[in-house]
Amino acid sequence: MSETMTGAQMVVEALKDQGVDTIFGYPGGAVLPIYDALFQQNAIRHVLVRHEQGAVHAAEGYARSTGRAGVVLVTSGPGATNAVTGLTDAMLDSIPLVCITGQVPTHLIGSDAFQECDTVGITRHCTKHNYLVRQVEDLPRILHEAFYVAQHGRPGPVVIDIPKDVQFALGAYAGPANIEHKTYKPAFKGDLARIDEALSWIAAAKRPIFYTGGGVINSGPEAAALLRELVNMTGAPITSTLMGLGAYPASSPQWLGMLGMHGTYEANNAMHDCDLMIAIGARFDDRITGRIDAFSPGSRKIHIDIDPSSINKIVKVDLGIVGDCTQVLRDMVARWKERKLSCDPAALEKWWREIDHWRARKSLAYRPSNEVIKPQHAIQRLYELTRARDTYISTEVGQHQMWAAQHYHFEEPNRWMTSGGLGTMGYGLPAAIGAQMAHPDSLVIDIAGEASILMNIQELSTAVQFRLPVKIFILNNQYMGMVRQWQELLHGGRYSQSYSEALPDFVKLAEAYGCHGIRCADPASLDAAILEMIDTPKPVLLDCIVDREENCLPMIPSGKAHNEMILPDNETDLATAVDAAGKILV
Amino acid sequence: MMNAPAAPLSPYSSAPVASKIEVHTLSVLVDNEPGVLARVVGLFSGRGYNIESLTVAEVAHAEHLSRITIVTSGTPEMIEQIVHQLERLIPIHRVTDLTLRGGSIERELAMIKVAGRGEDRVEAMRLAEAFRARVVDATIESFVFELTGNAGKIDQFVDLMRPIGLVEVSRTGIAAMTRGPDAI
Known part of the structure; x- marks a missing residue:
């Protein structure tokens, strides 16, 4: 026909x-x-x-x-x-x-x-x-x-x-029926013998950790549901990459927060000291591993991924399982139950005590202020004032992105859109527009920096034309904050070209496009400004003036291992934190 | 429940030891469509892999299948990664590491032009006979030899021709196949 x-x-x-x-x-x-x-x-x-x-x-x-x-x-x-x-x-x-x-x-x-x-x-x-x-x-x-x-x-x-x-x-x-690809036939189902082996390793582990990535999100909501079931049955801690946030609820006590360069102290130390790592839909990116020859030195590693080329690409693993996360996790959950497996509670309790010790360092802490809005505080307030709503968050790239990942807590998959691998400034506003098109009645917020937002600011016009009530929450520190932070760290505080001399008046800019513009520089009026942003039924840009030279911590400096983090309470010596070998890394 | 080993320490926990560089021959079966060679070659240049020899030709006209033979070098981990990266390319049917399979046959064809007179001509002919090279063109002051063999044999013949009057060499690159009754 x-x-x-x-x-x-x-x-x-x-x-x-x-x-x-x-x-x-x-x-x-x-x-x-x-x-x-x-x-x-x-x-x-x-x-x-x-x-x-x-x-x-x-x-x-x-x-x-x-x-x-x-x-x-x-x-x-x-x-x-x-x-x-x-x-x-x-x-x-x-x-x-x-x-x-x-x-x-x-x-x-x-x-x-x-x-x-x-x-x-x-x-x-x-x-x-x-x-x-x-x-x-x-x-x-x-x-x-x-x-x-x-x-x-x-x-x-x-x-x-x-x-x-x-x-x-x-x-x-001709319609899509009967169209199958003659050469492209990816594997979906994981090898059952390997899955059984992996489960035995998990049951026998003393210090296990789940490390999950964007693959779980990409595999669909069922993968996230199965991951929760498996992790909860084992009682083991779990951490996720930037891409994997939301697959496991941040409110769970088993959640350690994000890992990697700006991950939590507990997540990174648990990765370093674990005896079994279960990587699911994650790819051992350099932001995650830090110094590769000191990456989790005492652990056996299981890697579940749909792409065979991801397995053994960066880190040699002991057991690779090629398959779609949903299918592999479904088999894992089923076999764990069938075989009536469990982790050793005494060993886990000891492991959790160690983790609690790391947690007590409160690596996401910062010095609060009544004078100036701390960027972390701004994200925390945004989270508190929007958590009960049906919210989607996108970001640009830089410090604000990492603060968002650290301080905005995700309970569900597909709620978090950020440019992870490429790190594309200018990603967040158009991504928010795309998400708002798909979810017209939801609250969609682009957490932005004042430098990133200018890279695709023209899309405000799109938001207005299509009546998309996206919210742009700018953490404005008048610097390309992450560039400035690295210049402080690596280049003696010589802030070469990382300062914007002629920023626009964002409120007037928003108004020129037909959006609503708000400016807030006072911690006392932050909540009111955020509520005004949320409750205005049109595109809104909130220019939130924050502490100018706040650093994004904790941080694993380039070329260092997971257990060599800079924490907020030992920030004093940033300039000597990176050695010559680390300086050439990005 | 299966028994897990008592000391769960990974063999990969220790700092990586620099593995030694190996030369491998890969056989790649692809759809003969525009751009497929660019995908393969671009993958090698984009990811910093070596190509030491590359041979491409259609091997099944009706099915539009081409066979690419690539000789590459790297650590065993790199070679494994190259195979997986090749397998990610959509128009690729199959990638086989012939070196890993073991006992494959490799052949290359070369044309070698040699110019000279007198005793050099006689010497060139004598060596050509020893190497079973065929004369495919001759003038009173030159020969073009056609030689088939593995790369080492061709290298050796070219080296011998150099003092006699080597003019130029054209080589096809390596074609390879496994021994025995099975296809790759």
């Missing part, structure tokens, strides 16, 4: 067949036929962004908050190159995206035509896969295949580059 239509119509049909209701994009010469097809239908909403990078981040926000693939539509040349940062971001954080780019007509490819670029060449390294569609006959298959590849196995971005003549050409459309 194939139907004849143009390539452009096929794009729209395929999106509908894939259940897509929202796409993010920006028109241009090489995608006009697709925009014309979009004009003539009502099933798919198009969100017009102000810059293509914003379109990709918005699609990421949509994808992360829903678990479905985000869809982007941009034109050739600059449209495609502007999307590259977002695609790379999605690649590093394994976010499922399908990005459709227009291309010059096939007969002009290679001639340096107007707005021509080698899109598949440029995006080859920052996508999971990409396609140049040379004839309309291939288009339906490629469209459906792209969704399959983006969402199956380890998710990632897929680019489909469609020349304009292919968009005009007539062909037979």
Whole structure:
């Protein structure tokens, strides 16, 4: 029952067949036929962004908050190159995206035509896969295949580059049924013998720890539910990466907080001193491990991951299990019950006593102030005033991002959207727009810095046009705070170019875009300002003026091990904390 | 319940010892579609892996299958990582580490142009015969030899031709296959 239509119509049909209701994009010469097809239908909403990078981040926000693939539509040349940062971001954080780019007509490819670029060449390294569609006959298959590849196995971005003549050409459309990929067949189910072995190790461990990452979130809410069941049955402590926050509830006593460079003292020390590490959907990123040859030296390590290349990539593990987190965790929970396993309560109690000792250091503490708003305090108040609501949080990149991760506590997966792997400033506002599109009645807040927000500030216009009541909570310290902190740490406090001389008046800027703007510099009026932000039913920007030179602590300096953290109470000697070998690291 | 070992200390707990560099030959079966070679080569350059030899040609026309033979070098951990990274590429059917399989056959074809007169010509012909190189072009002052063998044999022949009057060499890179009845 194939139907004849143009390539452009096929794009729209395929999106509908894939259940897509929202796409993010920006028109241009090489995608006009697709925009014309979009004009003539009502099933798919198009969100017009102000810059293509914003379109990709918005699609990421949509994808992360829903678990479905985000869809982007941009034109050739600059449209495609502007999307590259977002695609790379999605690649590093394994976010499922399908990005459709227009291309010059096939007969002009290679001639340096107007707005021509080698899109598949440029995006080859920052996508999971990409396609140049040379004839309309291939288009339906490629469209459906792209969704399959983006969402199956380890998710990632897929680019489909469609020349304009292919968009005009007539062909037979086929739906997604019977489309299976001939080479791409990722494993989903973990090896049962290995799973049983892993469970035996967990039961026998004296000092176990679960270390979970974004893979649990990507695998879907069931993975998070199963993780909770397994962790609770074992009684073991759990820590998560920046990407993994929300998979396990932060309110649980078994939760140690985030680990890694700005993780808690208890999480990092428990990682260092454990005798069994169970890594699930995490990839031993350098922000997590610190100095690799001193990484958890006395432990056996189990690694569960859907991507075989993640296992043994950075850290050699003793037991690797390739599979989807949901499926592996389901088997783990079932077999743990069937075999009536349990951890040794006496050993665990001793382990928890050690952990409580680390907890007592209160590594997230800071000196409170009545004079100036402490950034940590601002996040804590934001958390307290929004925790009872249906809230989604995105961030930009820098100190505010780490403070948000430390002081905003997540109970559920898919509520937290941040650029982890690539560290893309300018991510948060468009991501919030994407999340708000998916959850129109929820409270969506971008926790931002005054430097990051300027990287995609133009998207305020998008929020206003589509009546998206996103909230932008700026921790304004007039510095690129993390850059400044590293310059204090590594470069003798010479703040080279990390100070913004000519910041805009953010309140007036918000108003110029048609948003509501608020400024707050007084700790006493912080709560009122936050409540005004939350309760104003339109896009709101709250410019929160915070302590200018506050450092984000605790911190594992570059080149140091998990048990060599700088804590807030021994911050005095920052300048000597990093040795020469550490200075060359990023 | 299974018994876990009494002393659960990982063999990987100690500081990593620098492993020694090995040379491995990988056989990669791919869909013969535009850009597939760029994906493979780009993976090697992007992740800092070595390519010592690379051979590509279609091996099944109807199925659009190409076979890529890559000789690469690295520590055993790096080689394992290279195989996994190759397997992540979507149009790849299969990656086999022939060196790890053991006992594979490797062959390379080379064309070697040698110029000279008199005694040098006789010597070149004598050596060519010993190496079973075929003459595929001859003038009164030159030969083009065609030689098939493993890379070491070709290296050796080229070295011998150098003092005689080596002009240039063109080599195909290595094609390889496992012994015995099974496919990769």
